[in-house]
Amino acid sequence: MPAATKLIPIVKIPDPILRQIAKPVDEITDGVRQLLDDMAATMYDAPGIGLAAPQINVSQRLVVIDCGKDDAPELYKMVNPEIIALSEEQSVLEEGCLSIPDQTAEVKRPAEVSIRYLDETGTTQTLTAGGLLAACIQHEIDHLNGVLFIDHISRLKRDMITRRVMKELRQTTAS
Numbered sequence: 280m281p282a283a284t285k286l287i288p289i290v291k292i293p294d295p296i297l298r299q300i301a302k303p304v305d306e307i308t309d310g311v312r313q314l315l316d317d318m319a320a321t322m323y324d325a326p327g328i329g330l331a332a333p334q335i336n337v338s339q340r341l342v343v344i345d346c347g348k349d350d351a352p353e354l355y356k357m358v359n360p361e362i363i364a365l366s367e368e369q370s371v372l373e374e375g376c377l378s379i380p381d382q383t384a385e386v387k388r389p390a391e392v393s394i395r396y397l398d399e400t401g402t403t404q405t406l407t408a409g410g411l412l413a414a415c416i417q418h419e420i421d422h423l424n425g426v427l428f429i430d431h432i433s434r435l436k437r438d439m440i441t442r443r444v445m446k447e448l449r450q451t452t453a454s
């Protein structure tokens with residue numbers, strides 16, 4: 280019987296793990312599968328549409344994504360995802376991040392992305408996506424490389440968002 284999933288606390292900026300390059304996963308063990316399940320449960324609980332392992336303080340190349348509708352979930356569990364192609368065409372979407380609470384900004388990225396990854400059985404999968412899923416995939420793979428959505432916006436906006444989150448964190452800690 281599979282173990283029950285558990286919710287894991289989400290790391291917030293400025294935690295340094297969010298700026299590290301995560302390590303590739305060598306072997307997909309039961310422990311890795313459990314971690315992916317726990318990440319999915321944590322993502323749904325937040326709620327969010329994507330979560331990368333560094334956000335739960337694990338510096339490994341694991342991502343979960345679900346950009347489906349509430350009544351039609353579409354969960355991807357990805358091990359060692361890699362971008363293999365990006366479109367020339369760009370698109371702008373509003374992004375947020377569970378590690379940068381309550382802040383959003385418009386981010387410009389390639390409109391379409393193709394990736395390769397291992398699923399939880401160790402089978403290589405390829406996926407080409409557009410729209411919200413394309414942005415989400417790029418956002419989550421960025422996390423594995425220590426990159427945050429605020430790195431894609433102007434310095435002025437980035438500083439503003441960082442200041443707001445720091446202020447919020449100080450107030451939470453003080454209370």
Ligand code: NI
Pocket residue numbers: 375376377378418422
């Ligand atoms: Ni994020």
